[in-house]
């Protein structure tokens with residue numbers, strides 16, 4: 001195992017986790033008014049609709065799928081009667097549908113950023129980099145689902161769990177094909193970079209909106 005591999009799969013994940021935690025805390029403490037999605041809807045509503053909807057449904061379901069499929073050991077699925085073959089089949093078929101949704105949405109959002117003059121004029125380098133990183137992670141993920149067919153349940157999944165329990169085992173990632181490594185490295189790059197981008201809006205889902213009392217602007221009597 002060479003040094004680059006060890007750095008990529010035993011050191012880099014912890015650099016990312018540190019940047020993620022400290023970065024969000026710092027940003028929250030110093031830039032509370034800049035914390036948000038920086039909506040560009042006012043500049044172009046029509047071009048946003050389809051892309052943003054497909055992208056968000058696709059990416060949110062993908063994140064839940066990754067958490068459920070990778071963090072929970074196969075032994076727990078086995079005890080629930082779901083063998084690794086069924087697990088993989090479900091992951092690949094559901095992953096294909098939501099991966100295509102996220103990819104198509106991302107493609108439309110990027111196209112809008114590049115070709116809608118008003119939107120391009122207000123786009124910062126930071127926003128372009130965020131979208132391009134997301135594009136790399138999503139397209140490599142979709143490529144893996146379509147053409148990769150690698151046994152992630154016995155390689156990438158236990159590697160992720162080894163990181164979580166603070167006993168990194170980079171050897172598990174050695175035989176993994178390049179497209180999976182690219183997916184992992186770009187996904188981690190998004191995590192580490194996210195506190196410094198508009199992605200902080202993920203942590204401000206207005207859930208209380210669903211249960212708050214009505215606001216009466218004008219009395220009916």
Ligand code: HEM
Pocket residue numbers: 037038039040041048052056059060063109110113130131134199201202203205206
């Ligand atoms: C947790 C639930 C989420 C909510 C409620 C939410 C909401 C929003 C809203 C309101 C916008 C602004 C749309 C506009 O321009 O008007 C937005 C944009 C965006 N969101 Fe989310 N989001 C969520 C999760 C995510 C996740 C998980 C990601 C990616 C990892 C993400 C990535 C983005 C990106 C990249 C944009 C900018 C798109 C563009 O303008 O080109 N969001 N989101």
